[in-house]
Amino acid sequence: MARSLIFMASLLLFIVSMSSVAATRAQLDLLGGYKPIKDIADPYIQSLGEFAVNEHNKQAKTELKFQKVIGGKLQIVAGTNYDLRLTALEGTVSRTYGTLVFTDLKKQNHLILFHGSTN
Structure with missing residues (x-):
């Protein structure tokens, strides 16, 4: 049970961080090019x-x-x-x-x- 909670929390953090990276990448695409x-x-x-x-x-x-x-x-x-x-x-x-x-x-x-x- 504890392992699956840790896994779910890790998965959620990964998803949140990836969406943040995508948003940052979109902002960077506007700068410079x-x-x-x-x-x-x-x-x-x-x-x-x-x-x-x-x-x-x-x-x-x-x-x-x-x-x-x-x-x-x-x-x-x-x-x-x-x-x-x-x-x-x-x-x-x-x-x-x-x-x-x-x-x-x-x-x-x-x-x-x-x-x-x-x-």
Whole structure:
């Protein structure tokens, strides 16, 4: 009887610890690695694309006109990296660009990289 109680208690502790490990693993998966952005149409994601084009225009002295974010992924670090693909007009021609925007813990956006046209 005592053995079966010890066995049941050990089994219960094992199950609880495994569920805790699974929850911790899910949290760790969010940290460090890139994950696809689920809702590209989200206004915040679109605003990051517009920010990237505007900052690029200031730095490169160009006149691209933001159209929309068409894809991307994010990475949670001490803030969030947004690796975005977007379209913008160069004159009358729509082109696809890649960009990396970092949002720090104070919610300030920083343009890290803006790739030339991928068309």
